[in-house]
Every structure is written in C-alpha cells, then in structure tokens.
Amino acid sequence: MSVSSWAWLVLLFPLLGSLTIGLGFRVLPARAAGIIGTGAIALAFACGIGALLSLLGEDPEARHHASSLWDYASVAGLDIKLGIFVDPLSVFMVLVVTGVSTLIHLYSYGYMQSDAGYRRFFAYLNFFVFSMLLLVLAGNFVLLIVGWAFVGYASYALISFWYRRQTATRAGMKAFVINVVGDIGLTLAAFLIFKELGTFEYGEVFHKAPEVFQTNEWTITAICLLLLVGAFAKSAQLPLHTWLPDAMEGPTPVSSLIHAATMVTAGVYLIARTHTLFELAPTAADIAAFTGLATLLIAGTIALVMTDLKRAIAYSTMSQIGYMIVGVSIGAYGAGMFHLMTHAFFKALLFMAAGSIIAAMANEQNIDKMSGFGKAMRFTSIAMVCGGLALAAFPLTSGFFSKDEILAYAEARGGMYLIFTVLGYVGAFLTAIYTFRLIFRILPGRPCPEAQELIDTGHVHHPHGAPVNPATGEEEDTEVGFPGAEHHIAEQSWPMKAAMGVLAFLALVGGLVQVPGFDDVVDAFLEPVFHDSALAHIHPTLEADWIGLTIGGAISVLGIATAYFFYVAQPATPAILQQRLRPLHTLFVNKWYFDEAIEFLVVRPALAIGRFANRVFERVVVDGLVTGTQDTVRGGGSVVRAVQNGFVRSYALVLIVGFAGLALYFLLSAS
Amino acid sequence: MSIEWYVVLSALLFAIGATGILIRRSPMVILLCLELMLNAGNLALIAFSRMVGNEEGQVFALVVMVVAACEVVIGLGLIVAIFRRRLPLNVDDLRELRG
Amino acid sequence: MEAVLFFLAAIGALGGAVGVVAMRNPFYSVLGLLVHLFSLAVLFLLLTSAFIAAAQVVVYAGAVMVLYIFVVAYVGGGGESAWEPIPGQRFFAPLLGIAIFVELSIAVLGSALLALDTDGPEVGAGFGNPASIGEILLEKFLLPFEVSSILLLLAAVGAIVLANRKAPEEAQ
Numbered sequence: 001m002s003v004s005s006w007a008w009l010v011l012l013f014p015l016l017g018s019l020t021i022g023l024g025f026r027v028l029p030a031r032a033a034g035i036i037g038t039g040a041i042a043l044a045f046a047c048g049i050g051a052l053l054s055l056l057g058e059d060p061e062a063r064h065h066a067s068s069l070w071d072y073a074s075v076a077g078l079d080i081k082l083g084i085f086v087d088p089l090s091v092f093m094v095l096v097v098t099g100v101s102t103l104i105h106l107y108s109y110g111y112m113q114s115d116a117g118y119r120r121f122f123a124y125l126n127f128f129v130f131s132m133l134l135l136v137l138a139g140n141f142v143l144l145i146v147g148w149a150f151v152g153y154a155s156y157a158l159i160s161f162w163y164r165r166q167t168a169t170r171a172g173m174k175a176f177v178i179n180v181v182g183d184i185g186l187t188l189a190a191f192l193i194f195k196e197l198g199t200f201e202y203g204e205v206f207h208k209a210p211e212v213f214q215t216n217e218w219t220i221t222a223i224c225l226l227l228l229v230g231a232f233a234k235s236a237q238l239p240l241h242t243w244l245p246d247a248m249e250g251p252t253p254v255s256s257l258i259h260a261a262t263m264v265t266a267g268v269y270l271i272a273r274t275h276t277l278f279e280l281a282p283t284a285a286d287i288a289a290f291t292g293l294a295t296l297l298i299a300g301t302i303a304l305v306m307t308d309l310k311r312a313i314a315y316s317t318m319s320q321i322g323y324m325i326v327g328v329s330i331g332a333y334g335a336g337m338f339h340l341m342t343h344a345f346f347k348a349l350l351f352m353a354a355g356s357i358i359a360a361m362a363n364e365q366n367i368d369k370m371s372g373f374g375k376a377m378r379f380t381s382i383a384m385v386c387g388g389l390a391l392a393a394f395p396l397t398s399g400f401f402s403k404d405e406i407l408a409y410a411e412a413r414g415g416m417y418l419i420f421t422v423l424g425y426v427g428a429f430l431t432a433i434y435t436f437r438l439i440f441r442i443l444p445g446r447p448c449p450e451a452q453e454l455i456d457t458g459h460v461h462h463p464h465g466a467p468v469n470p471a472t473g474e475e476e477d478t479e480v481g482f483p484g485a486e487h488h489i490a491e492q493s494w495p496m497k498a499a500m501g502v503l504a505f506l507a508l509v510g511g512l513v514q515v516p517g518f519d520d521v522v523d524a525f526l527e528p529v530f531h532d533s534a535l536a537h538i539h540p541t542l543e544a545d546w547i548g549l550t551i552g553g554a555i556s557v558l559g560i561a562t563a564y565f566f567y568v569a570q571p572a573t574p575a576i577l578q579q580r581l582r583p584l585h586t587l588f589v590n591k592w593y594f595d596e597a598i599e600f601l602v603v604r605p606a607l608a609i610g611r612f613a614n615r616v617f618e619r620v621v622v623d624g625l626v627t628g629t630q631d632t633v634r635g636g637g638s639v640v641r642a643v644q645n646g647f648v649r650s651y652a653l654v655l656i657v658g659f660a661g662l663a664l665y666f667l668l669s670a671s
Numbered sequence: 672m673s674i675e676w677y678v679v680l681s682a683l684l685f686a687i688g689a690t691g692i693l694i695r696r697s698p699m700v701i702l703l704c705l706e707l708m709l710n711a712g713n714l715a716l717i718a719f720s721r722m723v724g725n726e727e728g729q730v731f732a733l734v735v736m737v738v739a740a741c742e743v744v745i746g747l748g749l750i751v752a753i754f755r756r757r758l759p760l761n762v763d764d765l766r767e768l769r770g
Numbered sequence: 771m772e773a774v775l776f777f778l779a780a781i782g783a784l785g786g787a788v789g790v791v792a793m794r795n796p797f798y799s800v801l802g803l804l805v806h807l808f809s810l811a812v813l814f815l816l817l818t819s820a821f822i823a824a825a826q827v828v829v830y831a832g833a834v835m836v837l838y839i840f841v842v843a844y845v846g847g848g849g850e851s852a853w854e855p856i857p858g859q860r861f862f863a864p865l866l867g868i869a870i871f872v873e874l875s876i877a878v879l880g881s882a883l884l885a886l887d888t889d890g891p892e893v894g895a896g897f898g899n900p901a902s903i904g905e906i907l908l909e910k911f912l913l914p915f916e917v918s919s920i921l922l923l924l925a926a927v928g929a930i931v932l933a934n935r936k937a938p939e940e941a942q
Contacts, residue, residue: 645856647855647856649856649859650856650859653856653859653862653863653866656866656870657862657866659870660866660869660870660873663870663873663874663877664869664873666877667873667876667877667880671880
C-alpha cells in the first residue's frame with residue numbers, strides 16, 4: 001500500500017473507535033468499550049508502522065507526499081483541500097502519538113474500570129487521538145486549525161470529565177479559553193500567510209516563502225509571532241501557561257496522554273513544521289527560544305515547592321517543553337523531536353505511577369501526607385524511579401541523551417546561544433532536585449496510614465461516609481464519577497502493569513537510538529524534512545557532544561545527591577531554607593503570581609466591559625431601538641385606525657371626496 | 672328647452688341627494704336620498720335617449736327602476752328588522768364595525 | 771309653453787329634493803319625494819318618453835312610495851339630535867355637494883356632445899311608446915330583461931327572510 005493510504009488508515013481507526021463507542025455506549029458492555037478503544041489505537045499504531053516501512057522504502061529525497069480526499073472549498077482564489085501531508089516528521093509524530101496512546105489506553109482499561117463514566121472516557125480519548133493525528137497529518141493550514149481546535153475541545157471534554165465537580169469544570173473552562181487565545185493567533189497567522197502567499201498548502205507555502213519574504217521583514221515576523229501565540233497556548237509556555245496545572249483535575253490517564261505526551265507537544269511540532277518560516281524571521285525564533293528558556297527556569301522553581309503531586313509533575317512537563325521549544329527554535333530540530341519522544345515515555349510513565357499512588361491514597365494528592373509507598377507498592381515505586389531517573393537525565397537513560405543533545409547544539413551555534421547551554425544546565429540541576437524531591441518524599445520512610453493499610457490488608461484504603469473532594473471539601477457526585485478509591489492501582493491490574501512496564505523499559509533504553517558517535521536514527525530519519533534548513537546542518541563535534549554529556553550526567557547525579565541530602569539525610573534542611581529565603585519561597589509557592597496578574601490585567605477589564613455592555617449598551621441602545629421601533633409601529637397603527645371609526649356617514653364622505661377628486665383629475669387632464 | 676337644461680338639472684338633483692346622505696342620520700331618510708340620486712340618473716338617461724333619438728336609454732332607465740325597487744325592498748326590510756330588535760334607528764349609533 | 775312646463779316641473783323636482791333632505795320628520799321627507807317623483811314624470815313627458823313617465827308614476831310613485839309610507843307609519847321616527855359626532859362632516863357635506871354639481875356640469879357642458887344644445891333630432895310619433903319600448907326590451911335587451919326578473923325574485927326572497935317573525939327575543 002502507498003504511504004498515503006497507510007496515513008489515511010491511521011486517521012480512520014481512532015475516528016471509527018470514537019464513533020462506535022460514542023454512538024453505541026448504551027448497548028456496549030463496559031469492557032467492550034475499553035477493548036474497542038484500545039484496539040482502534042493499536043490498529044492506528046500498526047498502520048503508522050506500515051507508513052514508516054513504506055516511507056523507508058523510498059528514496060530519501062522523495063519522502064514527502066501530499067494526498068487529498070476532496071476539495072473542501074474551491075472558489076475564486078481559494079483552494080482548500082481536505083488533504084494530508086506525509087513525510088518523516090509527521091510519521092515520527094504519528095508513531096509517538098499512537099504508540100504512547102496505545103499504552104495509555106491499556107492503562108486506562110485497568111485504571112478507570114470502576115469509574116461511572118468508563119465508556120464516555122474511551123469515546124473522548126479516541127476522539128482526542130483522532131484530532132491529534134489530524135493535527136499532525138494535516139497538509140494545509142486550514143486542516144491544521146481544524147485539528148488544533150478539535151484537540152482543544154477534546155482537552156476540555158476530558159479535563160471536565162467529572163463534570164459535577166466545580167473545580168473540574170472551572171479548570172476545563174480556563175484551559176479552553178486560553179486555548180482559544182492561541183487559536184486566534186494561529187488563525188490570524190494562517191490568514192496572513194494566505195494574504196501574502198495566496199495558498200494554504202504546506203508544500204507551496206514553504207516553497208514560496210523564501211522567494212516572497214526578505215529575512216526579518218515585518219510580515220513574516222508577524223506571522224511567526226502569531227504562530228507562536230498558538231504554539232505557546234497549546235504547549236503551556238509563558239504567559240499562556242496557567243491552564244496546565246489546573247488541567248490536572250482530569251483523570252490521570254488524561255494528564256498522562258494529553259498534558260504530557262501529545263497535546264502539549266503540538267506547539268513544538270508546529271514550530272518544527274513551519275521551520276522555513278521561522279528561519280526567515282530569526283527575531284521571532286529568538287523570542288520563542290528565550291520564552292522557552294524562561295518557562296524552563298520558572299516552571300522548575302515552582303516545581304521545587306509544589307506540594308500537589310500531579311501539579312508538580314505538570315510543572316515539570318512545562319519545563320521540559322521549554323527545552324523542546326528552545327531546541328526547535330534555535331535549529332536543533334532533530335534533538336528537539338528526540339526529546340519530545342523520550343519525554344513522552346518518561347512523563348507518561350510518571351503520571352501513571354502518580355495515578356496509582358493517588359488511587360491508593362483515595363484521591364489525596366498532597367505529598368506531605370504520603371510516605372512509605374516504597375514498601376507498600378513495589379511495582380509502582382520501581383516504575384516511578386525509572387521515570388524519575390530518565391527525567392533527571394541520569395547517565396544512560398533516554399532523557400540523558402535527548403536533553404543534552406539540545407544543549408550541545410546550542411553551544412555549537414555559539415555566540416549568544418551559549419546562554420541557553422548554561423541556563424539549560426541550571427534547569428537540568430533543578431529538574432533533578434525536584435524530581436527526586438518527589439520520589440524521596442513519597443517512597444522511602446515510615447508508611448503513612450493508607451500505605452500501612454495496603455501493606456497489612458492488601459486492600460486500598462476507602463474513606464468512610466460520603467465521598468468528598470479533599471482539596472475543597474465539596475461533596476462528590478457518584479452518578480457521574482469522581483477520582484477516588486474506585487480507581488485501581490497497578491499492583492492489582494495487569495493492563496496497568498503491562499503499560500507501565502513497557503514505558504519503563506523505553507524510558508531507560510529509548511535514548512540508545514541516538515548516542516553521539518554510535519548511531520543517529522532520529523536525526524537521519526528526519527533529515528529529508530530539514531535538508532533545506534541552514535541551521536540544521538550545524539553539528540556539534542563529537543568531543544563537544546561527549547563533554548556535554550559528561551557535564552549533564554554530573555549535574556544530574558549532583559542534583560539527585562542534593563535531593564537525597566535535603567529529604568532523606570537531613571530532613572530539617574528544607575524548613576531552614578524556607579525560613580532563610582522566605583520572600584523567594586513565597587514567590588515560588590504563588591507560582592510567580594501569574595494567575596493574579598492575568599486576573600488583574602485581563603479578567604477584570606473583560607468583566608467590566610461585560611457589565612457596561614449589559615447595563616448601558618444592551619438596555620439603552622438595543623432595547624431602546626427595539627422598543628422604539630415597536631412604539632413607532634403601534635403609533636402609526638393607531639393613527640391609521642382612527643379612520644375606521646364605525647360611522648357610515650364618514651365612510652360615505654370619504655367615498656364622495658374620492659369621487660370628486662377623481663372627477664377633478666379627469667376634468668383637468670382633459671382640458 | 673335644449674337637452675343641456677335637463678342634464679344640468681339632473682346633476683343638481685344628484686348633488687342634493689349626495690349631500691343628504693352625508694348629513695342625515697335616520698336610515699329611512701338616507702334611503703330616500705338614495706332614491707333621489709337614482710332618479711337623477713334616470714333623468715339624465717332619458718335626456719340622452721332623447722338627444723340620440725334612440726329608445727335604448729329608456730329601457731336602461733326602466734331597468735334602473737327595477738333595481739331601485741329591489742333595493743328599496745331590502746333596505747326597508749332591514750329597517751323593520753332593526754326596529755323590531757329595539758335598536759336605535761340612528762346610523763351613528765350602529766357603529767360596531769370599527770377599528 | 772314647453773319652457774313654462776319645464777320650469778314648473780323643475781321647481782317641483784328641486785323643491786321635493788330639498789324637502790327630502792331638509793325635513794326633520796321622515797314622513798314629510800317621504801311626501802317631498804312623492805312630489806319630486808311626480809315632477810320627474812312631467813319632465814319625462816316633456817322628453818317624449820310617455821311609457822317611462824307612466825311607469826314612473828305607477829311603479830315608483832305608486833308601489834315604492836306606498837311601501838315607504840307603510841314603513842314610516844310602522845317605524846315612526848322622530849327628529850334627530852342637532853349634535854354632530856363626526857368632526858367636520860357638517861362643514862364638508864355641502865361643500866362636496868357643490869363640488870359634485872360643478873364638476874358634473876362642467877363635464878357635461880364642456881363635453882364634445884354636439885347635440886347637447888339642441889332639442890334633439892326629429893322623432894317619429896311612436897317614440898317612447900309602449901310598443902317600441904316593448905319591442906326593444908324583448909328583442910335587443912332580452913337578457914337584461916330576464917336577469918332583472920331574477921333580481922326581483924331575489925329581492926322577494928330576501929324580503930321574506932328579513933321579515934321572518936322569529937326574532938331572537940320573540941323566540942321564547
């Protein structure tokens with residue numbers, strides 16, 4: 001089969017899965033929904049492999065195909081097709097997305113088993129995978145926007161999955177609104193591209209752009225900045241990042257799939273895809289890189305003091321995506337995509353392990369209340385440690401090779417870009433510390449009551465009385481479902497164990513595909529996509545690569561040791577540091593006051609405008625217009641009504657007046 | 672007398688009849704004024720018939736008389752019916768059909 | 771001679787008409803109309819329309835007016851109040867009457883009818899006789915004749931319906 005056919009099949013299976021489960025949810029038994037959902041994505045993964053093999057069988061220069069199903073809008077000057085674009089970059093993303101999604105579906109099969117919304121969950125999750133694949137495979141900007149918007153919707157539906165919880169619905173709305181801001185940026189960029197280049201198709205756009213635009217011309221810079229608005233909203237970079245921590249209200253598989261491995265990487269994919277445009281606007285690319293760097297550091301500092309387990313991991317995601325954005329903005333496309341892949345592995349794994357622990361804690365997410373799970377849940381702890389090592393870039397894990405490749409590239413580019421290398425290593429240090437802060441808090445030590453119950457009885461702790469949201473005290477709705485002890489832990493569920501096991505393996509050895517000096521799988525595969533780029537040909541020397549790796553490894557070990565010192569050896573140290581550095585600590589705990597700033601700068605004025613619109617504009621102008629028209633008509637009507645007074649003689653009068661007038665007219669016209 | 676005298680007389684009678692309809696309030700009298708107008712028309716018809724030298728105008732006037740008779744029958748029947756229902760015999764008081 | 775008769779009849783007709791419009795008592799209006807009708811019959815005779823004059827007296831002044839007198843006698847009828855509920859009616863009515871008269875006169879006198887200021891052509895002795903009227907009526911205008919007889923039938927049926935004694939308040 002041709003590459004394009006494989007690609008269309010990849011799109012078809014998740015869509016079918018979503019429709020089947022969505023339409024048949026009343027008749028399907030619960031297990032069937034899970035099997036159909038997981039099966040659909042597994043089939044999509046198989047087709048992705050098929051596409052890969054077909055692609056590899058082709059000449060490297062010819063590895064780009066545009067295929068369209070039908071013309072969506074073909075009018076004067078406008079030609080939008082429902083078409084996909086298959087090249088190594090999209091196939092890479094397809095494999096990552098479908099591969100990790102299959103494992104997460106498998107995990108959800110076990111984890112969400114007793115949840116009241118089991119079938120709805122799989123329908124939404126399949127729809128999400130379909131949208132993400134649409135985004136990745138889109139062949140023109142219009143279909144990209146369609147996929148972008150679908151993904152935003154799927155994210156909203158899944159974040160507010162337990163839709164009777166106040167916190168969940170608010171988080172869903174927040175995520176959606178901020179995503180819409182990004183959508184606007186992306187749409188405006190697409191419009192500008194059409195205006196300047198006359199087309200939406202990727203092939204034509206990237207071909208014409210270098211001819212039409214001069215470097216750093218304001219139009220191309222504007223286009224790239226608008227693309228960045230979209231990318232930053234989707235990938236949760238500053239300043240459009242505030243939705244990601246709140247998005248942890250969704251079920252853990254959702255956090256693991258959407259907010260770690262796939263949706264948030266859409267921004268990275270966008271920049272990599274439109275790299276031709278970014279290379280024509282170096283200013284915009286630099287802005288992207290510096291924003292990524294800022295996010296990296298700020299998110300790292302917040303994660304240091306975060307006490308909610310899932311939110312801490314969310315900030316870690318934000319930070320790692322900062323690395324990826326830095327990578328694709330400065331020209332390290334292969335390295336950035338490589339880090340995307342490895343990050344998908346270990347972050348999804350970390351979230352899965354966190355889900356297991358939170359289920360054991362009956363939905364308590366505060367790490368201050370957790371300890372001793374190393375003894376209570378062996379498998380989960382080992383998985384968590386594997387993920388943590390990869391995240392902290394411990395030598396020879398996947399994160400080690402991918403993260404340091406980006407930093408080595410920055411060094412090779414030299415000049416101003418050395419700052420990325422230096423601060424990148426600072427960020428890596430922070431990463432190691434906060435990751436192992438979590439691990440050393442939760443796993444070793446004396447078991448907390450819930451862990452003790454697990455050790456003693458082998459059952460998960462169930463709280464007494466009506467289920468309550470531990471964070472807000474709000475009572476939960478059992479009809480729709482809620483996070484809690486209904487969810488399963490890995491030790492008791494083989495699908496969860498299988499998924500986590502595969503990911504743990506990949507997290508540890510996945511980096512071996514791109515060891516400097518030995519093999520170059522990812523870079524070589526993506527080479528045809530970026531061969532027209534000037535930046536992609538800058539390679540760090542072998543020595544520089546290995547020096548970078550050594551420094552990175554050293555920093556990672558140092559970070560782990562520091563965390564060990566703070567949280568195991570001398571547990572009193574954090575409290576002392578907190579006292580000494582109180583202002584800094586307050587800043588970090590309040591997440592650098594971004595939420596407050598947005599509330600003040602955006603939300604309040606918007607509400608004020610809304611109130612003004614309601615009180616003044618709506619009541620006075622609009623209502624006035626409508627009522628005024630109504631009154632005019634009524635008034636006119638009552639004037640005309642006066643003629644019908646019921647007097648026969650006045651009717652006769654009018655009649656004779658008419659007759660006389662007519663006669664007069666004829667007399668005058670005859671004379 | 673030449674024909675024009677008759678025709679002008681007919682016009683005058685017609686005008687008087689029209690004025691009567693506009694002024695009087697009793698349905699009886701309004702019907703009588705209607706008769707005036709009809710007869711004025713008859714006079715004009717006969718005068719023109721004499722002017723042309725043809726008797727067709729007279730036949731026309733005959734038919735007009737028939738029509739007037741029918742109309743009078745119905746009109747008077749209405750008046751009697753109104754009187755029997757003890758409604759006021761005043762065109763101004765019978766004004767239910769109004770906007 | 772003819773002129774004298776014309777003026778007498780004209781004054782009678784006008785006087786009768788004014789009487790119909792101006793009298794307060796409906797009975798006097800009916801009498802005014804009677805005078806008017808007789809005067810019109812004289813005018814018809816002056817126009818050599820003997821049959822029509824006779825029909826006028828017999829049918830109109832005879833049958834129709836008698837009908838009116840019966841109804842006036844039954845209904846009675848007093849005067850009408852002086853107050854005019856419709857604003858402007860009393861002012862416009864005479865004006866309109868004058869307007870109509872003037873317009874009609876101008877229309878007729880200013881028209882191009884050549885024979886208007888003559889006495890009409892010479893007509894034979896049988897002009898306006900029942901024989902000639904009957905001939906035209908039953909030959910040339912047969913259809914209008916039949917239709918008007920149907921109209922009379924309709925009027926008779928209508929009168930019977932209207933005169934139906936079962937008025938609502940008398941149904942008990």
